[in-house]
Amino acid sequence: FDDRDGFIWWDGKLIPWREAKLHVLTHGLHYASAVFEGERAYGGNIFKLRPHTDRLISSARLLGFEIPYTAEQIDTACIETMKANNLTDAYIRPLAWRGSEQLGVSAQQTKVHLMIACWTWPDYFGSDRMKGIRLNISDWRRPHPQTAPIASKAAGLYMIGTLSKHKAEAEGFEEALMYTWDGFVAEGTSANIFFVKDGKIHTPVTDCFLNGITRQTVIALAKARGIEVIERQIKPEELSSFSECFLTGTAAEVTPVRQIGTDIHYTPGKLTETLLNDYTALVRMSPEEVEKHAA
Numbered sequence: 001f002d003d004r005d006g007f008i009w010w011d012g013k014l015i016p017w018r019e020a021k022l023h024v025l026t027h028g029l030h031y032a033s034a035v036f037e038g039e040r041a042y043g044g045n046i047f048k049l050r051p052h053t054d055r056l057i058s059s060a061r062l063l064g065f066e067i068p069y070t071a072e073q074i075d076t077a078c079i080e081t082m083k084a085n086n087l088t089d090a091y092i093r094p095l096a097w098r099g100s101e102q103l104g105v106s107a108q109q110t111k112v113h114l115m116i117a118c119w120t121w122p123d124y125f126g127s128d129r130m131k132g133i134r135l136n137i138s139d140w141r142r143p144h145p146q147t148a149p150i151a152s153k154a155a156g157l158y159m160i161g162t163l164s165k166h167k168a169e170a171e172g173f174e175e176a177l178m179y180t181w182d183g184f185v186a187e188g189t190s191a192n193i194f195f196v197k198d199g200k201i202h203t204p205v206t207d208c209f210l211n212g213i214t215r216q217t218v219i220a221l222a223k224a225r226g227i228e229v230i231e232r233q234i235k236p237e238e239l240s241s242f243s244e245c246f247l248t249g250t251a252a253e254v255t256p257v258r259q260i261g262t263d264i265h266y267t268p269g270k271l272t273e274t275l276l277n278d279y280t281a282l283v284r285m286s287p288e289e290v291e292k293h294a295a
């Protein structure tokens with residue numbers, strides 16, 4: 001991934017992709033003092049750019065550091081990076097981290113750095129989307145909110161995600177479903193989860209994982225259609241009682257799920273398809289139209 005053409009924005013400058021290298025004694029690498037975002041651009045517009053930028057800033061604050069740029073500057077830098085790479089439909093990855101000025105658990109002397117990279121992005125789970133994907137159940141659980149700053153999109157929290165995803169892939173599944181620390185249904189490794197029963201939507205409360213920007217958007221889209229959305233704790237025993245299931249995330253968008261573990265099967269249906277279509281239409285609107293939209 002490091003050997004390609006293009007530009008990466010790093011601390012205020014656009015530099016050639018291949019030259020964007022860090023020192024091995026970077027604090028963020030040793031102690032996971034790093035936070036990031038995942039954004040998508042459609043037709044040259046970054047969808048919900050400001051909410052992503054705000055989450056980046058608040059993710060850093062939750063880890064006790066301040067990104068030395070304003071939200072306006074970060075928004076502009078994301079757009080500038082996309083343009084420098086001649087992209088209109090892209091994935092954008094801002095990352096902020098503590099540098100190599102000091103190494104140890106205490107890191108008060110480190111500088112905070114920011115980089116923004118972007119690249120073209122095909123469909124995350126393939127193009128035959130309504131077919132649905134398969135999830136296995138992870139052995140790893142989302143941590144208690146007093147164990148980790150769970151509202152931060154912190155690099156360190158993705159250790160659990162990578163472990164879960166690798167096991168899912170090794171067992172022939174596309175994604176993993178993680179439970180909460182106390183055994184309720186939580187989320188995928190990079191996406192939130194929703195279920196359908198009797199025309200209503202059920203989704204877990206986000207008490208120990210990210211309340212995704214796509215999750216919030218899809219809830220608003222559902223409510224705009226008069227569909228009831230129930231946010232509550234969901235027990236694993238209930239999984240077989242739902243008729244549809246889907247994931248939401250910036251990369252996943254709205255991705256139907258057709259199977260969980262070996263025994264639970266869903267047929268991706270009308271409600272999932274409606275929300276997928278509504279989301280697909282919304283992301284392609286101009287930022288002004290998105291702003292005016294209820295979602």
Ligand code: PMP
Pocket residue numbers: 038153161187188189190191192209210211212213214215248249250251
């Ligand atoms: N949960 C996790 C663990 C994620 O990495 C993501 C992707 N950022 C999400 C949920 C969905 O968040 P969003 O809709 O803001 O992309």
